[in-house]
Amino acid sequence: MLNMLRIISQEVNVAKDLPAALTIIVKQVRAAMNSHVCSVYLYEADRDRYVLRATDGLKKRAVGKVSMPPHEGLVGLVGSRAETLILEDAMSHPRFRYFPETGEERYASFLGTPIIHHRQVVGVLVVQQKERRQFDEGDEAFLVTMSAQLSGVIAHAEATGSIRGLGKRGKGIQEARFIGVPGAPGAALGTAVVVLPIADLDVVPDKTVSDISNQLRLFDAALESVRNDIRKLSERLSTQLRPQERALFDVYLMMLEPSALAGDVNRVIRKGQWAQGALRQVVSEHVQRFEHMDDDYLRERASDVKDLGRRLLSHLQQAHQQTLVYPDNTILVSEELSPAMLGEVPPDKLVGLVSVLGSRNSHVAILARAMGIPTVVAAVDLPYTRLDGIELILDGYHGDVFTNPSALLRQQYAEVIEEDRLITRDLDSLRSLPCETLDGHQLPLWVNTGLLADVQRAQQRGAEGVGLYRSEVAFMGTSRFPSESEQVEMYRQQLEAFHPLPVTMRTLDIGGDKPLSYFPIKETNPYLGWRGIRVTLDHPEIFSVQVRAMIKASAGLNNLSILLPMISGVDELEDAQQLIQRAWHELTNEGIDVQMPQIGVMIEVPSAVYQARELARIADFLSVGSNDLTQYLLAVDRNNARVADLYDYLHPAVLMALQDVVAAAHTEGKKVSICGEMAGDPVAAVLLLAMGFDSLSMNSTHLPKVKWLLRKMTLQHAQQLLEKVVTINTPKVIHSTLNAALDELGLNKVLNPVSSVQT
Known part of the structure; x- marks a missing residue:
């Protein structure tokens, strides 16, 4: 059969x-x-x-x-x-x-x-x-x-x-609709230009060679050619991106260094493998390592490695580059878009991006949000190879792609695009204003960071602090654990950039799902395995160096808080606190005048929800990781297309858990924040305001709209909405109830500009 x-x-x-x-x-x-x-x-x-x-x-x-x-x-x-x-x-x-x-x-x-x-x-x-x-x-x-x-x-x-x-x-x-995932907000009308993969690594065979020195020379020449290509593309985007955002191209260049991918390929070539086969082997190993990581941002680095591998292979094969003509209002479409592809389009012609693969955390999606280019990713049912030259409408709010749109649909989306332009202008005026409700309640809006490129963008959008600095991002770009002095320099840059505003730094969050190339961990079930605080407590030599570096970097600034990931019980918190206290005493004994930072706990797993009050009694603050908490509470892998629609942070069980955590923290007189996608959803933020969260931390892209909506609400109205929502037992009805309430107030159009479009 x-x-x-x-x-x-x-x-x-x-x-x-x-x-x-x-x-x-x-x-x-x-x-x-x-x-x-x-x-x-x-x-x-x-x-x-x-x-x-x-x-x-x-x-x-x-x-x-x-x-x-x-x-x-x-x-x-x-x-x-x-x-x-x-x-x-x-x-x-x-x-x-x-x-x-x-x-x-x-x-x-x-x-x-x-x-x-x-x-x-x-x-x-x-x-x-x-x-x-x-x-x-x-x-x-x-x-x-x-x-x-x-x-x-x-x-x-x-x-x-x-x-x-x-x-x-x-x-x-009239039209056909294909469903993807929103990558960058906005809408676009234009003509599809399909970019096909440069070269196919999967079909490269193994081949033993004796002329190793010649293969090394060929690979070095390919490396230099790709480096030059990337530098030129970065230069072409210089007028559209700030230097911090162009630093994403530096990540590509860093991967080509002898200490990273290039060095690994050279080592395989020296064992007698030809350059193309060595490249395929190393790229495959790196891709597999990234794809098994739980962290969305780090997992998406697999696509960067694949793109670099294809570019290197094309030079090794001396392949002819695809010659493309970019019409006005180009919507770039590919199986897997890369920043380099984006950089090849004349900036005055590019209006949208569609990627069959990838997610919101891909580099191209990050750049698209920074550049304000509407983007749809993970459009897995889209037969992209048939799209070239077809008229498209791209909806980056909902993740929809329309082919052969009717005259009515074109008119409706043209109006959405114009409204979007006016709304963006109005949101810019809120940058220097606090996030304060109509009845005077203030709710600080913080940002999530990981790269130095995030800093200026966050500041320009009015961030009032950093709720989550992902320290592991810096560890991913090295071939070994960074030394204490190297870490001090990295952390100091973040702390100084936001001073005197608070910066919350999460300790190293790695594990079987997020291994470092120099610290490999293989597990059959990485989501429930050796990760986060479990790894660093088992390796106090790594943890102690990191917390020493964080505390030392805050000397004279004193705006540091330390956040512990994946805490599942009181004993883990107490063990971590002892190591942090010891590190602080060591530094003060060395003559460094620095305050002891506040220590917080991430509430990400169900056991932490049930022990929230005990954890709050010992810790200085709590911080809910809404992405992982939702995933663990609902037993749903949100990156699995088969069950992703079951992932919903407005599920009644999630809302109940959040209320319990807030109540537990406040009972012990401690503050509680929340980070993740939920905090950056303006509609969900209304409920978080009502629950009593003391701050929200989000991607800086979402900050203006969250601030706009909360400044249009009263705390009392938000609490009334929450009282109504908690009586509902299905997520779909909760969503429709909230949208209807905002419609009645005339507020939904800014948050959902395409809600009036009839499809």
Whole structure:
């Protein structure tokens, strides 16, 4: 069966269009099951009917003519119930319906199973037999498996046809919509320009060579060529990016240093592997290491490594670069966009970016947000290779991409783009104003940082401090653990940049899911493994050097707080506090006049929620990590496309946990902050305000809108909304309730500019 499934899937994947794909399916399934008939009925939402779109065994003239609503016929029964149906005598069933066009009165037995894609029934796959046949479990299993295997193929084939303006019936349609993930806010209208991968590392073979010195020279030449390319691209973007943001290109250059990727490739070449094979081996190892990391930002570095590898390979192969013409209003589309691709487009022509892979934490998404370019990522169902030259609308608020938009849709989004421009101008005026509600309640808005490039952007958007400095980011760019003096310099830069505002530095958060290249850790379940404080307490020599460096860097500034990640119990907090106290005493004994920093606990796991009061009694403050806490409470990997829609920080369980944490902290007279995506969501921030959080920490991009909305609210109104929301037991209703409340106040348009667009 597996071999047959593989053969059918391969044939369908190369079909030129949807009708061709369906023809292959019915023919092959009929043969595989030794049945008299195999048919596919597709559900057409605009008609609310299941329409016969392909058959092998029934009369061909019935295709496109036979249809039924969900409440009629056996096919309608299978589709409406989304369940497999097996009948030995189909004609005796009360839902049986006779269609003269098909000649199906001769077929007694029926086996039908729904074709489901993303929880939606897209069609029904049916086999029929002339004589009575008791379809057995093996028959059912094969058809169900075939349906599951082909649901995505059918959806993809249909989407591909839609891009060229052809629907299920081969007729012209107004537009097709593809769903991705918002990468950078905004909307854009333009023409797609597809960028194909530069070179394919996966097909490079191993090859033993004797001329090692020649291979080293070839690789050195490729390195220098790529370095020059990156410097030129950085220079081209110099008028659009601040120096701190252009530093992201320095990350590329750093990866090419002898202490990083380049050195590893040279070592493999010296063992007798040719340059291209060594490059493939090293890039693969680095990519795997990054892809197994839990931290979103660090995991996305895998795409940077792949892009560098392709560029180096193209120079080694002396491959011809793709020659592209960029029209006005270019929307750049690729399987996996990179900063270098972005830099090759004339800045006055680029209006949007679409990436089939990647996430909000990719370098290209970070640059896009800094440059104000609307971006959609993770558009996994988008047949991007068919898009070149097609007119697109890109919605970076919701993650939607529209092909062949209608005149009405173009007009609506043109209005959104103009409104966006006016709103951005108005938000800039809030930069120097505090985040204060209409009734005088102040809620400090802090930012999350990790790179020096984040500093100026945060300050220009009115940040009142740093709620989370990810110290591990600096560790990722070295080939060894940084020395104490090197760490002091890194931390001092951050502390001085924000002084006298507070800076909260999280201690090293690495582990089986986020290994360092020089400290590898392999685990079968890294999410629940050796990570965060568990690693650093097991290695006090690493932890003590880091906290010494943090405290020493704060001398004369005294704006440092230290935050401990992945705390799951009181004993871990007490052990960490002892090491921090010892480090502080050592420094004071060395004659360094520095205050003891406040020590906080990250509330990220359920056990910390239940022990929040005990932790608050010992710690100086609490800080909720909303991303991990939501993930652990709901048992959902938000980076897994199959379950990502279940990840929702407005889930009632998450809201209850947050209220408990705030109550626990305040009962002990301690402050509590929250960082992560939830804090940067203006609508969620209204609830966090009502719960009593003492500060919110977010990506600086989100700060202006959060401030704008909270300055339009009263604390009392926010508390009334919270009282209403906590009585609701489903996330969807919570979302709709909050949006309706903001609509009544006339506030939702700024937060959701495309909410009025009819699609």
